[in-house]
Amino acid sequence: MSAPEPDVLLARVAKVHDRIAAAGGDPEQVALLAVTKGFGPEVALAAAAAGLVDLGENYAQELVAKAPVLADAGADVRWHAIGRLQRNKVKALAPIVALWQTVDRADLGREIAKRAPGAAVLVQVNVSDEPQKGGCAPGDAPDLVAALRDDGLEVRGLMTVGRTGPADEARAGFRMLRSLADDLDLPVRSMGMSGDLEAAVAEGSTMVRVGSALFGPRPSVPGPAARQG
């Protein structure tokens, strides 16, 4: 699988910025997290070359394989863990991950605090009540934030995955995440992907996580085993 040509990738980045602006956001203020899951390291390298410094990965195995390739190439990127996390994967990821975006339970937070003391985290909230999605219930977020802080973690904000289906239907959930983050005085709101970033930006996203709109369709869809990681 080959990476998009540099000019193609830059044009796609510009297009995402245009979409953010059209939705009422400031492309300078809304961080663009480039989601490289499912692609080889050459795509992550292309992203870094295009100036995308925040890269997101879902699967521990992929992240552990790609991170050294970028480090060896001198690419200075920040890796974000955005997939469902198992506690037994935390140790391997601890030296790599800059922001743990999917912390949704206290025992996971405790493990991160043990392996990466003081690490920066986001609390993932399930705003759509869809059982297949990760995230704590909105009502549980305040206690979880407090527990993570007790463990010495730096809680920067909240993250959510919008309701599956028409982007408009994700909007109420994004609004809920926004108000929850405001209540908790948390500045980071990671929400919006290729298909629903306008709705997320309109509701106050500070970070959109974009894969296919930058890199095209993912070549490999990991199976259930890989999905755990």
Ligand SMILES: *Cc1c(COP(=O)(O)O)cnc(C)c1O
């Ligand atoms: C895959 C993924 C994305 C990016 O999805 P696209 O639709 O390709 O933009 C964003 N966030 C999470 C949590 C993901 O798993």
